[in-house]
Amino acid sequence: MSKQKTNIAYIIGTRPEIIRSADLIRALASDETVEFKLVHTGQHYDYEMSEVFFKQLDVPMPDLNLGVGSGKHGAQTAKMMIGLEDFFLSFQPDIVGIFGDTNSSLAGALVAAKLGIPIAHLEAGCREWDMRLPEEMNRRIIDHMSNVAFAFSRDAMKNLKDERVLAEVYNTGDPLFEVFEKNLKESATSDIRDRLGVTEGEYFFATIHRAGNVGNLDNFRSILDGLSAHADKPIIFPIHPHSKKQLEKLNYPAEKLVQFMLIDPIPYMDLLHLVAGAEMVVTDSGGLQKEVFWAKIPCITLRDITAWSETVDLGVNFLAGFDSEKIGSAIAHIRAHRKEIDAHFASMENPYYKPDTTGMMVNLLKKHAGKRWME
């Protein structure tokens, strides 16, 4: 007798994976034709980096948390693989959903591939063309092991085709857009601006956490120098635990930090509210660049390259790396061209949109369940 339900496992481990997958996880968990298991590797473990998002975005808690925690990349990935292998062997998923490019994603994909379990890779085909980045290594490896690839834009589709991945490739649109759209309205009720004492349009919003920017203290200093010299408004900076540790090591002069409002990582509604009311946003996060774009706020990206090149091509996102002078020029450019930038926002199409992204992904996961490579 054929089994009644499709076994689908989904792997998460870090803050962005929880947020971006929120609607999909909810849809899979409530689908009566699916036996769904959510596994958290434990890569992010602080309450404000993980649990708060399950609560706020109404995501069911994981069925299993491997509790792996932080560590060297090899050891961290290996521990995840050991836990995931045991889990896959007992649950026997018909397909595994993997998001993006983190070490959790890599671990999930490696183990599933070795066991012959079909992999659906979300955010496939995203490229930053810099093999020094752990995320670039991870995403390329995962794409080439996947059976189904969910690309979020035409550029991502093209990258996958150019690299001749063996997966079946679909442009699903970006599920983060649905999460963003749904929560933006609700975020208007957040009182975080009042709590911080800032008014709309009168502050910068910044996030800095990439290894390349905070792992190297000279680069981190250069970013802070650029912001403190050129941003003449309060800079709200919710600080990732790793950046916080690095900032302590940096011993940055207190008088240059006065403009920064250093706060703990914030829940999603507060983040959206602060982004939507900022004069501009300065970030090295991938996902945030798109949320800022959808909120129609100019963005300065602290990278030399971005996976979301569409936002740069559309003239609303400016790359500054960790160079303090480039940060200053980008701030000046945005101020001098604000009307033009707003006109771009008013006329542009969203390159990451497809109708019912979540529904499409659920159907594709079911369609490809159990379809192993040809034996």
Ligand code: UD1
């Ligand atoms: C990871 C992802 C990155 C993603 C980011 C989102 C990889 C290779 N990188 O980077 O692509 O953009 O998540 O945040 O997987 N820490 C804590 N508490 C936590 C989590 C981390 O204190 O809950 C500290 C630890 O010192 C840890 C450091 O942050 O060593 C780095 O954490 P890690 O998960 O390795 O990488 P992220 O920088 O978060």
